[in-house]
Amino acid sequence: MQDELPLKRLVRLTWLQAVIIGFIFYLVASNTDRPIHHLIAYTVLTMTGILLVGYSDISLMLVLGKRVSIRSKRFSFLRRFLTYPVSIIIYLVLRPAFGYIDGINWSFWDLGSFAAFVGSGIVINTLITLLHDSVLLYEHKLRSELEVSQLKAVNAEAMNLALKQQIHPHFLFNALNTLKALYHKDTHIADDYIVHLANFLRASICHQSVHVSKLKDEVDLLLDYFEMQRIRFGEALHCKILLPAEALDCFYLPSFSLQPLLENAIKHNNFTVEDPLDVVIEQNGTWLLISNPIQKKRIKVASTNFGLANLAERYKLWSGDDIIIEEENNIFSVSIKLLNHEHRNYRG
Structure with a gap:
């Protein structure tokens, strides 16, 4: 059975995660003295980062899935090997936007902010890949159960036909012997x-x-x-x-x-x-x-x-x-x- 990615489930889960984390971020940040427009902008940027990381993970899975089986260890290794650098790059690209909202002009070599955004990319990518893994595992489980049920059905069909075949030769053997005896009488x-x-x-x-x-x-x-x-x-x-x-x-x-x-x-x-x-x-x-x-x-x-x-x-x-x-x-x-x-x- 050919493996296919459950794209709809992955996309829905990505959006759900973005909305939940964005809502939590807004609730936490609303207790600070930041202006409301700053809170909204930060929330939108936070959700944007999550969506970009999520969609990049899905896109990489689509590309890798054409070359290797999505159930293989190689697929899992390459996916993680590629998604973490991509998610870090996404958050470093969003870094100036966050600085602009706060009126801060971070230099590229500002190690504090650099480490914070690299860490954010790693954390968000870890959360997304774990949730996406749960979807893949569920899909694999469904497909495995379907394969097992199909194998059972094929096996049952073969057994049923084999058992039926036992009747006819046995019956014909008796019938022909009887017919032979009757023609003599x-x-x-x-x-x-x-x-x-x-x-x-x-x-x-x-x-x-x-x-x-x-x-x-x-x-x-x-x-x-x-x-x-x-x-x-x-x-x-x-x-x-x-x-x-x-x-x-x-x-x-x-x-x-x-x-x-x-x-x-x-x-x-x-x-x-x-x-x-x-x-x-x-x-x-x-x-x-x-x-x-x-x-x-x-x-x-x-x-x-x-x-x-x-x-x-x-x-x-x-x-x-x-x-x-x-x-x-x-x-x-x-x-x-x-x-x-x-x-x-x-x-x-």
């Missing part, structure tokens, strides 16, 4: 399976770059996947979707959230026509609840750990929330908080 059923597979893949591709999908779209994806599994398992597999119509259109979920849950239930449970697996999807307040009876297979199923782990990672990445996984009263359930707006960040 019944070509008409295999053709139906291909239709649902094509619908599912078409929807998946359309939502590939989408972080969050409408609940209705997620349910449609799930139904295509369920129809494919129903072809395989027949009446041994049931899926009840008990969601009100308004919820389908009002709520959102991270993309590809429901299909892995049904896949997980199929993978880890034993079911037959006599003892079917009933998967229920329902709304519980602001949460989506997916549950099924625990009918664990006696033979341990090899798992690539893409299902729940993938969903938990993607949901945490996008929403900042955790999914709730419970096993109670022989019921396995997963709860996912429903999102109410597709363009919210949800983190924080």
